[in-house]
Amino acid sequence: MAVMTYLEAIRETLRQELRRDDRMIIYGEDVGVRGGVFRVTEGLQAEFGEDRVIDSPLAEAAIVGTAIGAAINGLRPVPEIEFADFIFPAINQIVQEAARIRYRSNGDFGVPLVIRAPFGGGVHGALYHSQSVEALFAHVPGLKVVIPGTPYDAKGLLASAIQDEDPVLYFEHKAAYRSLKGEVPDERYLIPIGKADVKRQGNDLSIITYGLMVSYAQRAAETLEKEGISVEILDLRSIRPLDGEAILETAKKTGKVLIVHEDNLTGGIGGEVSALIAEHALFYLDAPIVRLAGPDVPAMPYSPPLEHAFMVTPDKIAEASRNLAKF
């Protein structure tokens, strides 16, 4: 057991999986010699060679599209999209190809593929290096969308994603890369995709969230504890599939739900979570469901005051929690 950053947990998992399975390859922009712009794949090309850790041409549709072909012909591709914001040139290949190849072939073909991409803001990345794009993909049957919130989960979820027979989008919060640290076992372990995790037990209200916001919610919960407010935190870990059972369980337990995500409010996964609760747990609620999310502006601006105004922060989570607790 070692203490690792979120980034190191991802890198070590990639290394472990490359060692375990000869069919696995990594490729994308700058992932080879440079080891990725965030250094997630640092050292992997040196260990596994240029055939398995490949610097590809700068063309996202080609990165994903070739990964689909390679997966069907026997490899386990784990391509990286350098920033989630750059995934859009590949959206047809993801949504209309990878996601529906199994369905359209009536089960004759499958696409075991993991697309990794750093997402999220708070790092002065502005409109095109800060986006949270997950809700767009969560809408698509055939895809799985995984977003780890801790180094431990990052490892177990990535190993599961690589082993999965279907296309998985694995979004890594770039502000979490070096800020989050935690204990990560050396040995391989799998965390099932689609199982949420209660990160903190509490009684007064539930915060349902994922990604970087898990750690922000934990900081808010520590503050609130001193004020006598007991917060439960449910980390969704994947937003497709959603763990409906765990969502209803925490909603029924505390009767007050705050859903938090950095992605834009409208059409964000918070709407889906609150619909589930409204449909199946309405009479357990003691207050209206509250959503705290990125505002409905196209993306996160660059200049610090504007960026800060966009970001969901521990303070904003604490404030929203206080109001909900008082209801």
Added chain:
Amino acid sequence: MTPEFQKDIYYHMALARAVDDRMWILNRQGRAPVVYSSNGHEAAQVGSAFALNRGEDWIVPYYRDLALVLAYGMTPREVMLHLLGKAEDPNSGGRQMPAHWGLHRLHIMTTGSVVATQDIHAAGLALASKVLKDGRVSVAYFGEGSTSQGEFHEALNFASVHKLPVIFFCENNGYAISVPARKQMAVMDVAARASGYGMPGVIVDGNDPLKVYEVTKLARERALAGDGPTLIEAKTYRFVPHSSDDDDRVYRSREEVAEWKKRDPLVTFEKYLLDNQILSSEELTAMQQKIKDAVNDATDYAEKAALPDPSTLGLYVYHQ
């Protein structure tokens, strides 16, 4: 090239034309909702298929490729099941529109409708072949209209940079539905694109199956030798509208169609085989009867086959 080999090429061209003709009849009788045809493209498709290790090399077809998939081993029954959306359709179980081929058994890659997406898949299949050293070549088939798509260019570039064992096979029939090639590109030939990606671009008479065979065979050898991809442009013509819902009289003169029909690959190749005593008229008659029987059998079989059960709607969204 043995006489048997040439006769086999002809057989598959004639089979495709007969299946195609039957599909149109079924459509006009209201028994098949929509038809996409390979009528006119048979030489390009069958000639190239015969240069491959059929069933082992990957082909990534597009909707025009009926003759190609038949030459690759798909049966007329399987084609008709697909046309009529039957549960037993091995391409998609009745989920996809006709001419959206895909059959893992024969290494025919499943295909969608957005053009040029398949070019990148062929490069990816070939990427795996390069890493796994499985001795397979992948071939993307596409029309000239789709070469306007970015993904066509991305695929050529990716494949050439990584010297992948892949062939890009363009069936240039001069029209993307109604839009003529001169409004699609400012160069005369699709093959001219190749030089920009550092690969050979080869133009071939797409109505001559033997010439198509030869250039495809060379491209395959080049791919297997590790020398990278080739772009082949087969110049051809479709004799029928884009689909059974199209009316090509709006955009093509009857004179133009008649002029191309003089070079109908089925007619010219048949004449070549007869004139050179590769095929006797008795053999031809027997072959035609065999084809007729196969088409009748396929039609009867597919029409009697069951439609998909609505309860299967939710199957195979994910692995199960």
